[in-house]
Structure formats: C-alpha cells, structure tokens
Amino acid sequence: MSNPRTLRRVVTVLAILGAAGAGTWGWQHYRVGSAGQQAAGSEAGQNPGKASGPAVPVTIATVQKGSFPLYLSSLGTVQGFNTVVVRTRVDGQIDQIGFKEGQIVKAGDLIAQIDPRPFQAALDQAKAKKAQDEASLANAQLDLSRSVRLGEFATKQQTDTQRSTVQQQTALLQADDAAIANAQTQLDYASIRAPISGVTGIRQVDKGNIVNAATQTGIVTIAQIEPIAVIFTAPEERVSDINKAQAAHPLQVIALSTDGKTRLSEGMLSVVNNQVDSNSGTVRLKAVFDNKDHALWPGLAVSTELLIKTLDDVVMAPNEAIQHGADGLYAYAVDADNKAQVRKLQVGPSNDRNTVVERGLEPGDRVIVGGQYKVKPGSTVAFKVADGQPPPAPTTGSAAGGAR
Secondary structure, eight states, rough: OOOOOOOOOHHHHHHHHHHHHHHHHHHHHHHHHHHHHHHHHHHHHHHHSSOSSSSSEEEEEEOEEEEEEEEEEEEEEEEEEEEEEEESOEEEEEEOOOOTTOOOOOOTEEEEEEOEEEEHHHHHHHHHHHHHHHHHHHHHHHHHHHHHHHHHOOOOHHHHHHHHHHHHHHHHHHHHHHHHHHHHHHHHHHHHEEEOOEEEEOOOSTTTTTOOOOSSSSSSSEEESSSEEEEEEEEEGGHHHHHHHHHHHHEEEEEEEETTTTTEEEEEEEEEEEEEEETTTTTEEEEOOOOTTOOSSSSSSSEEEEEEEEEEEEEEEEGGGGGETTTTTEEEOOOOTSSSEEEEEEEEEEEESSSEEEEOTTTOOOOEEEGGGGGGGBBBBEEOOOTTOOOOOOOSSSGGGGGO
C-alpha cells in the first residue's frame, strides 16, 4: 500500500463504486415518487367532484326574470332646437348693447340699438310729404267741385282735367303711405331684437362700432335650449324596425355622458331622416328633450340609447357571468353544495348590464360574476354577493343538475 501507483488505483475504484451506488439509490427513489404521483392522479381522475384545496373566493349574482328594454346605442351631438345669428338689417353705429354674454333672452328682448336719428328724420320727411300731398289733393277736389257746379259754363276738358288731378293726388297719398311705412320699418330695424328665446353666445360686435346689413358677421348667436335636440345615427338595417316602432308609439331616447355612466336627460324620437347615407350606411335621427335643467348644451357629445321595444318575461344574467369557450358561451353556476358547475348557454340580445339567456340558466340560479379565472368545474367556492344584488338563496334545482 505504500506504492503510490497502487494507492491511486484503489482510490479510483472506490470512487467508481460510490458513484454507482448513489445512482442506484436515486433511481429507486425516483420510481417510488413517480408511482405515488400517478396513483394520486388516478385517484383525482376517478373523483373529479372531490374538492381539492381551499374554497375559491368568487363574486356571484342571481339570474333574474323580468322585462328587458332593447336599446339601440349610438353617439350623438347636441344642437339648439333653433339657432339664429342675429345680424343688423340697416347701416349705422351701435349706441347700446342690450344683453350680457351667456344671458337667457326671450323673443323680442333688445339685443342692440343702432343710432336711430337718420331713420327718424327719414320718417318725419315722409310724413311731411304726405301732409303736403294731402293739401294738394284738397285743393284739387275744390277745383273739381267748382267745375262741376259751373255745369255748361265750364268746358268738358276743364272738368276732366280737374278730375284727373284729383286722381293723381290720391295716388301720391298712397305712395306717401308706403314711404312712411318703409321709413317706420327702417326705424324699427334700428332696434335689433331677439327673434327667438334662448341663450346668447359670445358678443361679436362692441358698442360704438359701425355695422351694415351687407356684413356676414352677426352681433351674437342665440341658441334655443328649451327644448333642445340631439342628432345621432343608426345602422341602415335598423331603419325598418325603427319606423315600425315609431308608427306604433313614440320612442324614448336616453342621453348619457360619453362614457355611458351618467344619465343626462330623457326625450322622444322626433325625426328619422328621409335618406340613408350610402357612404356610412347609417341614417340620421333627431330626438327632442325638454331640457329644463339645462343638462344638455349645444355642441355637447353624448351617448344615446333608443328604446326600440321591451321584451317581457325573459331570463337575464349579468354580462360578467357570460364566458367564451372553445365550445361556445358558458357560465359558472353555483349549486346547493357551493360547487361550480359549467352551463352551456344560448343567449339573445344584451345591453350594457345584462344579457338575455334563452337556454342554460333559470331564474334564481346563482352565477359567478367575478373570480372565474380561478374556478374549475367542481371547485368549491366561497362567495360574496355583487354590489346592488339581493342576497341569493341556495339553488336546489337546476343549479345542481349540471350543464344543459
């Protein structure tokens, strides 16, 4: 053993034997572990309904039965029921502004006053001209009376001339009346008044400026907001349904904020446009709202919901409960043992909250609306009730019956 070469050989042999023993020991333990896992898997496959692990926390809601309003959703723009750009109809200098920007005015209220003196002078001149012509007519009538009384002592020509003079003066008086009316109208135009009731916008012309009738820029814009209108669109394939429903009864339109969370106002469908836009495949619709609270404002973008019809006595489930799978739509229902079971669904129309379920669920069924990604068929669940939902009663019938 003192030979170094012999010592190295002994150490090498011992290392080889140790490695072989360790490998044998590891292989035996690997086979034992694999056999155990296979046995556990076989047991789980034979007992799929057996709960494994703790209960899965989920949120549930109850399937309801009732009336389902069928809405057609769209985007729209608010516009004044009537909108008028107030312009001057005569030339002159603005002496007075009779409104404040953003003020609500009534029809006939003073908007602006143009210097009336030139128009008043023209009216006075027309009235003076009429007085002059009235005097001339009176004189002509006297001359005609004298000619008639003279009888045969006056020539026929003189009488006819006087009669013609009277007729000419009468015609001049009629022209004078027209001139007076025109001058009075021009004077009235110097006081610019609101043609409609509504809210004024930003003033475009200030006091002291010269305005003229040829200028396209108005003094201010007035928009009627009580009532107010909303213009929105609908797909061309729904035109027939809308017209049929409108012929049966007035259709309700709901205006909401663009995110759909805030209900702004309720109105009625007023007009279905007489032509479909071939480029977009849509038809324009107009709804009218009383807007007493001024929740709608011209130019505001809104979401709209047009109530086409209401489905009665239908089964409804929350949208969150409807899941998409390889075999179609399904939902997780919770049975009386608080276990999750898959229900294959056949659904109808839906809105932003609920979906009509034609087959697969029954009223009173408890469905999972939150936490589904952790749930498997047969999983035991620990649930809480979704906000705004009544406390559900344990399901003893259809929820325990499995998928349909």
